[in-house]
Amino acid sequence: MQDTCTQRPSEDVVLNALYSAVSGELHWADVLRTLSAYFDASSAMLKLSDRRQCAHSFFVSSQLSDPVAKAYTDYWWRYDPWAKAAQKNLNFQQSKVARGSDLLTVRELKQTLFYKDFLLRIPAEHLLLSTISDHGSADSLQSPPASFCFMRAPDCVDFSDADVKKLKQLTPHLHRAFKLHWQWRSSQAQLLVFQRSLNGLDFGVLFFDATGRMLSVNTVAKEIIADPEFSQYFLPLPHVMQIGSQLDHLVHATTRGKGGPLNLSGKTQRLLAFALPVAYPGRVVDKRKIARCAVMLMLVDPRKQPGAAIDFMVRSFKLSKAESRILPLLFDNHTPAEMADMLGLKISTIRSQLSSVYAKTGTTRQQELILLLGAAPPIRQADPVVPNRSVH
Structure with missing residues (x-):
């Protein structure tokens, strides 16, 4: 027998990869x-x-032809004597x-059809x-059952005790990196669903991190940003906002937990913006500086009945069923007496329900709430976010 004589990478190279x-x-x-070179x-x-244990699939393979990999996936995994012995000896934990x-033993392996009809096609021994x-671990909820398999050809020496020791030392890193990868895959899938959900809304939505950097924008918001009507507030993506504009001040004030509404006037149109802190600031850091929070910015065209916006606000502020019934009436500018009737x-x-809605939405009167919801009637000027700056 001969030993393979490839140049083995260092452990640092393996961990970096x-x-x-x-x-x-x-x-x-x-x-x-x-890893193949390392071992x-x-x-x-x-x-x-998969979780039903009725089929296997390759995530990736090295030095295996497509027909051989497919043969294992489609058929031979059921008759893998190594896998059966590992399950029996609890080595698949x-x-x-x-x-x-x-x-x-090699003799036992060579007596199987798996060896004669499959392994020799690789070849491997x-x-x-x-x-x-594995299927039973808590981490299986975050990553699928998986294993690394390294093989040597019949004319190579068997893996040594030193190889086994090295793999044991490396396995925690294999587990951690693979788990992190599947968490990343899951987050990417969630982001895709989240973005598609945002694109289904009939009003603009943007998300910013605690520094004011844009994280996500839906289709309607992209159209608004590209509209020359509101060029005094927006820059082309990915910059989003004109530095120093009232909208810029609103978003950055909201990162400190001070969100609110803003009336944006264009050349012939207007928009209603509402900034909401996604996570309120935490503890005081040094008696002056307060931890910042992310921001959700909604842009509503007041000419459109904001049905989706109302529903979104109900869910965002966790309004009760009774409280949500009065929102359309508020939108139509009915008085409390008319609503009661x-x-x-x-x-x-x-009035009790209105007080509860005001408290949950951070408003103090009906007109502010109408502004928040994107009402069509004339809107009173909101309290300025930045001192000494008027809202157009």
Whole structure:
């Protein structure tokens, strides 16, 4: 037998490749190639199994032809004697490392059809296995059951005790990087759903981080930003706002927990902007400086009945069913007495519900709430966000 004589990368190179792949899908092929060289393996695969355990799929493989990989995925995984022995010996538990020759002898392996009809096609005879996630672990909710498999050809020496020791030392990093990668994949999927939901709204929505940097913008907001009518407030994406404009002051004031409404006047049109702190400031840092918060900025065209905006405000401010019933009536500028008559309630009940709505939305009177909802009637000037600056 002969030993493979490839140049093995250092552990630092392996770790750099591993953690560089956390936020990238295509980098895992490079990770597997680097790991193959590190363990002097002829071929390797990062193998996933679904939660029903009725099918296996490759996440990525190294030095395996597509037909061979497909043959394992479609058929041979059911008859893998290494996998069966590992399950029997509890070597498929998270963070377990196993050597193929410790699971069953080479003689036993060679007597199987799996060896004769499949492994010789790779070719492979020696295995080094690390289970980084299993079906029963708490982490399986965040990442699928998976294992790294490193193989050597029949004319190579078996993996040594030193190889097993190195893989045991490396396995916590394999587990951590893979878990972080699947968390990244999950967050990307959630962001996609979130963005599609925002694009379905009939008013503009922008999100900013605590420094005022834009994180997300929906389709309607993009159209508003590109409209020359409001060039005094907006810059082309990704810069968003004119520095020093009232809208810029509003967003930055909201990062300090001081959100509110703003009437934006264009050449022939107007918009209603409302900034809401997404997470209110926390503790005082040094008796003066307060931790900042992210911002949600809504842009509503007052010429349109903001049905989605009302629904969005109900959910954002967690208004009760009773409180949400009076919002359309507020939009139509009805008085509390008219609301009581229309809903068949006492005026004291209406006033109590209005007080609750004002408290939850941070407003103090009906006209401010109408401004917040994007009402069509003439709107009184809101209290300026920045001292000594008027609102147009």
